[in-house]
Amino acid sequence: MPELPEVETIRRIIEPQTAGRSVVSISIHNPKIITFPDADTFESSLAGCTFTGMSRKGKFLIFHLDNGSRLVLHLRMTGQLLVTPPDYPEEKHTHLIAELSDGKQLRYIDVRRFGRFWLLGKDEADTVTGMDKLGIEPDDEALTVDFLKEKLSKRRKAIKEMLLDQTIIAGIGNIYSDEILHAAGIYPEKPCNILTNAEWKRLAEQIPQVIAWATEANEITPEDYLAGKGKEYRNTPFLRAYGHSGKPCEVCGTPFEKMIVGGRSSCYCPKCQKK
DNA sequence: CTAGCTTCCTGATAGC
DNA sequence: TGCTATCAGGAAGCTA
Numbered sequence: 001m002p003e004l005p006e007v008e009t010i011r012r013i014i015e016p017q018t019a020g021r022s023v024v025s026i027s028i029h030n031p032k033i034i035t036f037p038d039a040d041t042f043e044s045s046l047a048g049c050t051f052t053g054m055s056r057k058g059k060f061l062i063f064h065l066d067n068g069s070r071l072v073l074h075l076r077m078t079g080q081l082l083v084t085p086p087d088y089p090e091e092k093h094t095h096l097i098a099e100l101s102d103g104k105q106l107r108y109i110d111v112r113r114f115g116r117f118w119l120l121g122k123d124e125a126d127t128v129t130g131m132d133k134l135g136i137e138p139d140d141e142a143l144t145v146d147f148l149k150e151k152l153s154k155r156r157k158a159i160k161e162m163l164l165d166q167t168i169i170a171g172i173g174n175i176y177s178d179e180i181l182h183a184a185g186i187y188p189e190k191p192c193n194i195l196t197n198a199e200w201k202r203l204a205e206q207i208p209q210v211i212a213w214a215t216e217a218n219e220i221t222p223e224d225y226l227a228g229k230g231k232e233y234r235n236t237p238f239l240r241a242y243g244h245s246g247k248p249c250e251v252c253g254t255p256f257e258k259m260i261v262g263g264r265s266s267c268y269c270p271k272c273q274k275k
Numbered sequence: 276c277t278a279g280c281t282t283c284c285t286g287a288t289a290g291c
Numbered sequence: 292t293g294c295t296a297t298c299a300g301g302a303a304g305c306t307a
Contacts, residue, residue: 075301076301077300078284078285111285113285174301176300242300262279263279265298
């Protein structure tokens with residue numbers, strides 16, 4: 001479910017509720033979500049650690065711990081992270097509960113169980129999680145027309161597929177690739193090698209803008225976040241392209257069309273995003 | 276190297 | 292109503 005704006009929203013909600021708290025104990029209901037190290041070591045190593053803060057890299061969430069290790073999490077499709085009172089009812093598909101020193105609990109819920117945890121020791125490298133392969137952040141100053149052209153202009157793949165490639169720009173998923181391409185007025189299936197200079201320019205502008213706009217629009221109070229169980233980000237009402245198949249384009253009124261690009265459903269305005 | 280397919284899961288929804 | 296088929300915002304692993 002979550003892409004960069006949603007992961008960032010989660011970080012902003014969870015960080016102030018975990019920083020400064022230590023982990024009293026952990027119960028792992030489903031060891032399959034622990035990728036590294038094994039679930040037992042994960043549990044014994046994390047117990048007693050104190051959270052110092054959180055960061056985000058692409059769609060990865062990172063809890064920093066006082067001993068220099070990092071608790072890394074990727075939510076994939078349906079992962080949810082909640083800080084709850086201890087007596088909060090247990091959601092179905094709760095796979096991990098950490099008891100915190102302030103009496104609250106940090107819980108991980110994931111219907112489809114695609115999400116993954118890693119506990120990296122002080123000197124453990126990002127290669128363990130794959131974070132080392134991530135490209136630049138959408139708000140990185142290095143994201144320029146020249147950067148995009150250098151990385152992509154010789155590739156024949158559809159521009160939409162390249163936006164989803166985490167090794168070039170990190171954090172864009174199916175929703176925001178549709179939003180970015182609509183904002184930039186580019187046909188999703190257009191091969192990178194035939195994009196015009198004007199199109200590269202619009203992409204370089206719209207990638208950071210759309211992501212920043214969505215992060216802003218996702219803003220939510222901790223109360224509403226908990227009430228929505230960490231999965232209702234109200235991120236559908238403000239979208240302009242994704243899921244709008246058949247609905248009129250806000251810009252020109254033309255109905256959105258749907259197609260499959262690289263195996264992913266894509267919505268686009270046939271007038272604003274011409275072939 | 277890339278392209279394309281499968282896999283990991285459950286639940287919501289569409290169609291009959 | 293009840294059944295089955297299809298699809299879902301991600302990414303790794305596999306084959307060709």
